Amino acid sequence: MRVTKAAQKRRRARVFRGIAAGKSVAQIAEELGVDPGTVSQDARAVEPEMERWAADHIRGTLTMAIATYQALLDEAWQRIDDPRVAPRDAAAWATVGKNATDALTRLAGLVKEKHEHSGPNGGPIVTKSVREMSEDELDALIAAGDDGEGPA
Numbered sequence: 001m002r003v004t005k006a007a008q009k010r011r012r013a014r015v016f017r018g019i020a021a022g023k024s025v026a027q028i029a030e031e032l033g034v035d036p037g038t039v040s041q042d043a044r045a046v047e048p049e050m051e052r053w054a055a056d057h058i059r060g061t062l063t064m065a066i067a068t069y070q071a072l073l074d075e076a077w078q079r080i081d082d083p084r085v086a087p088r089d090a091a092a093w094a095t096v097g098k099n100a101t102d103a104l105t106r107l108a109g110l111v112k113e114k115h116e117h118s119g120p121n122g123g124p125i126v127t128k129s130v131r132e133m134s135e136d137e138l139d140a141l142i143a144a145g146d147d148g149e150g151p152a
Helices: 007-018 025-032 036-045 049-081 087-108 133-143
Strands: none
Touching: 007 025, 007 036, 007 049, 025 036, 036 049, 049 087
16 A cells, blocks of 8 residues: 555654654554554654654753752752751751752762862862753763763
């Protein structure tokens, strides 16, 4: 049976959505009423688009997660430094701050065996809030910690 380009394009869009939703080839084939081999071919055809979508989706999700942890970390430091906060509560916020820092480190893939306590040439460690970073700087931060094994 001959399929028009328009029909093929619509089917491939549905295959794309099915894959993005985590459905199997068999599930998508059943929903579309086509052979699983057709779905596999369509999946290969939309693979570059899927890769772009996945990269954008991951970047957006990671950016939101980093911003959330950064906000939590900022709040923790404000609470710790607030003289009106009871010492016990300040200690609890210190734990929250540590957990947020650990999560940020894992998200950025920067957990390594070696921990540096000074910057380049023994100078100070320059810090910058992730809120102030551009998308290119966030990408570079993530790439710097990517050892090909994913988050620690």
